[in-house]
Amino acid sequence: MELAAIFISAVLVQNFVLYYFLGICPFLGVSKKIDSAVSMGLAVTFVMSITAVVSWLINNLILIPYDLGYLQIVSFILVIASLVQLVEMFIRKISPPLYQALGIYLPLITTNCAIMGLALIAALNELGFVETVIFGFGSGIGFTLAIVLMAGIREQLDLSDVPEPLKGAGIALIVAGIMALAFNGFIGMLT
Amino acid sequence: MATKSIGSEYLKGLWDENPVFRQLLGMCPTLAVTGTVITGIAMGLATTFVLILSSIVVASIKKLIPAQVRIASYIVVIASFVTIADQVLKAYFYPISEALGPYVPLIVVNCIILGRQEAFASKNSIGRSFVDALGMSSGFVLALLILSSVREILGAGTFLGYQVMGAWFKPWIIMILPAGAFITLGILLGIALLIESKTKRS
Amino acid sequence: MNLSARMIIVLTTVGLISGGFLAGVAKLTKEKIALNIQAEIEEAIQEVVAGAEINQVLHEEDDLVIYKETKGDGELVGFALQATGVGFQDKITLMFGLDAPLKNITGLTIISQSETPGLGAKIEDWDAFLQFWQNRDATGPLTLRKPPARTAEDLSRSEINTITAATISSQKVLGIVNFSIERLRQLIQQGTIAVEEKDGN
Numbered sequence: 001m002e003l004a005a006i007f008i009s010a011v012l013v014q015n016f017v018l019y020y021f022l023g024i025c026p027f028l029g030v031s032k033k034i035d036s037a038v039s040m041g042l043a044v045t046f047v048m049s050i051t052a053v054v055s056w057l058i059n060n061l062i063l064i065p066y067d068l069g070y071l072q073i074v075s076f077i078l079v080i081a082s083l084v085q086l087v088e089m090f091i092r093k094i095s096p097p098l099y100q101a102l103g104i105y106l107p108l109i110t111t112n113c114a115i116m117g118l119a120l121i122a123a124l125n126e127l128g129f130v131e132t133v134i135f136g137f138g139s140g141i142g143f144t145l146a147i148v149l150m151a152g153i154r155e156q157l158d159l160s161d162v163p164e165p166l167k168g169a170g171i172a173l174i175v176a177g178i179m180a181l182a183f184n185g186f187i188g189m190l191t
Numbered sequence: 192m193a194t195k196s197i198g199s200e201y202l203k204g205l206w207d208e209n210p211v212f213r214q215l216l217g218m219c220p221t222l223a224v225t226g227t228v229i230t231g232i233a234m235g236l237a238t239t240f241v242l243i244l245s246s247i248v249v250a251s252i253k254k255l256i257p258a259q260v261r262i263a264s265y266i267v268v269i270a271s272f273v274t275i276a277d278q279v280l281k282a283y284f285y286p287i288s289e290a291l292g293p294y295v296p297l298i299v300v301n302c303i304i305l306g307r308q309e310a311f312a313s314k315n316s317i318g319r320s321f322v323d324a325l326g327m328s329s330g331f332v333l334a335l336l337i338l339s340s341v342r343e344i345l346g347a348g349t350f351l352g353y354q355v356m357g358a359w360f361k362p363w364i365i366m367i368l369p370a371g372a373f374i375t376l377g378i379l380l381g382i383a384l385l386i387e388s389k390t391k392r393s
Numbered sequence: 394m395n396l397s398a399r400m401i402i403v404l405t406t407v408g409l410i411s412g413g414f415l416a417g418v419a420k421l422t423k424e425k426i427a428l429n430i431q432a433e434i435e436e437a438i439q440e441v442v443a444g445a446e447i448n449q450v451l452h453e454e455d456d457l458v459i460y461k462e463t464k465g466d467g468e469l470v471g472f473a474l475q476a477t478g479v480g481f482q483d484k485i486t487l488m489f490g491l492d493a494p495l496k497n498i499t500g501l502t503i504i505s506q507s508e509t510p511g512l513g514a515k516i517e518d519w520d521a522f523l524q525f526w527q528n529r530d531a532t533g534p535l536t537l538r539k540p541p542a543r544t545a546e547d548l549s550r551s552e553i554n555t556i557t558a559a560t561i562s563s564q565k566v567l568g569i570v571n572f573s574i575e576r577l578r579q580l581i582q583q584g585t586i587a588v589e590e591k592d593g594n
Contacts, residue, residue: 020223163381166384260404264407278419
């Protein structure tokens with residue numbers, strides 16, 4: 001598949017949040033303000049891109065050649081957990097203010113199904129190295145897009161009269177559903 | 192903290208602390224595989240398998256693990272059981288495995304499981320951890336059952352593959368699409384909170 | 394024992410125990426899984442080439458596998474082609490059958506697809522789509538009939554009915570089939586595949 005097609009597919013047509021349902025926890029939890037949404041999105045994109053590289057290397061240089069396919073899940077999740085740990089330490093050293101801003105979001109990224117999902121789907125589709133990197137980067141951008149759009153809508157919603165039981169997660173999910181419908185319109189744009 | 196009875200340790204997972212409706216955990220699989228009741232239940236059972244066994248193992252070895260590496264250790268334990276569940280499904284329930292796709296390996300990042308290890312199994316006895324895991328799993332399966340029933344009945348007119356709506360019914364395709372999943376879950380959450388506030392008041 | 398050492402020992406032990414355990418389970422399930430995948434292919438072949446008893450892989454390349462179908466006594470029954478291509482939403486993998494002289498398409502079945510539920514997904518439906526693939530002319534490219542004909546009899550032998558509101562998915566399936574037949578003929582011409590042709594094609 002063409003690289004541009006992979007990128008656009010990951011961002012719009014098969015958006016990780018709105019199509020694959022990955023990354024819902026942070027999507028609901030961190031989408032209340034646009035600033036935190038952007039920070040989370042960028043952190044996730046960063047981790048996803050690196051994860052794409054490392055998971056491809058592990059899968060194709062170690063797991064497949066030595067017939068260790070059954071260790072895929074364990075090795076992927078350990079890689080992700082370590083990467084997040086490293087990224088956290090790295091950001092803390094390089095830019096303390098950024099670290100303050102991201103705060104608790106970073107450890108949360110480990111259980112972000114989007115990252116694990118990325119590694120698994122890329123491996124499932126047997127993408128090449130460059131394709132996997134583009135896919136990882138694109139999915140991160142797609143996640144960021146969804147979460148920032150959601151934050152924008154929710155900032156407006158805060159000023160509206162939402163029925164009590166639907167406040168918070170309820171209305172967020174309904175909005176997500178409408179967004180998913182809208183993104184459905186992107187299907188077929190690559191044909 | 193007063194110790195709960197075993198009964199209430201189990202029941203809390205069904206409603207008060209229902210992992211999906213109250214704790215808002217495990218949403219990814221809840222939305223992804225509830226297009227039909229059969230896949231919803233299959234995912235629920237697979238997650239139950241992983242949650243119960245992981246809780247038992249973690250509760251058994253909790254004293255041996257230094258605090259700094261506990262998350263990593265829990266993850267290895269969980270990931271192992273997920274791999275086993277994945278292999279068993281592929282070998283003995285191939286059509287279901289195909290239908291669930293990449294979402295079985297994704298059980299490993301289901302926040303419910305890691306959450307229970309951290310919040311409960313690492314601090315309680317094996318017996319209690321087992322009951323807690325059973326309760327949380329039941330709550331999870333319940334949530335999946337409700338959501339997938341709504342989606343399958345309204346989206347395809349069937350339940351477990353059997354036609355339940357008459358020929359007059361035109362399925363609401365949106366229910367099978369991602370949008371339908373989001374909206375239905377949102378409404379169900381709203382209903383859950385509504386019931387909660389009404390019962391609190393009386 | 395200091396903390397670092399203990400951390401390393403614990404992690405390594407946990408890793409080794411689970412690794413060993415997983416290796417064991419993998420060994421137990423490996424064969425069954427391979428059999429399942431094979432069974433799925435064989436079932437698809439049975440659906441599109443009636444009377445086939447023995448499958449033999451003639452040629453395999455990215456996205457296309459060509460099987461030779463024979464009876465127990467070696468009599469050539471036909472060919473089954475397993476092809477994968479890009480659909481409207483995601484990849485479509487299908488199996489279709491050709492008769493021995495490569496003149497007719499004997500049937501088509503979908504192995505996997507992720508098209509729009511209720512619309513494109515109807516390519517799996519017998520009444521809406523698959524029935525029209527019985528007994529089609531394979532000597533030239535197939536075309537889509539749009540709007541769809543009322544009954545199968547109204548179609549010419551090189552036409553397939555479009556699925557209402559799912560033209561693109563229908564088109565994609567057609568594209569995969571036409572492409573695969575072309576490729577098969579190309580391979581025969583190049584001599585990569587040797588096939589006895591009954592009526593000289």
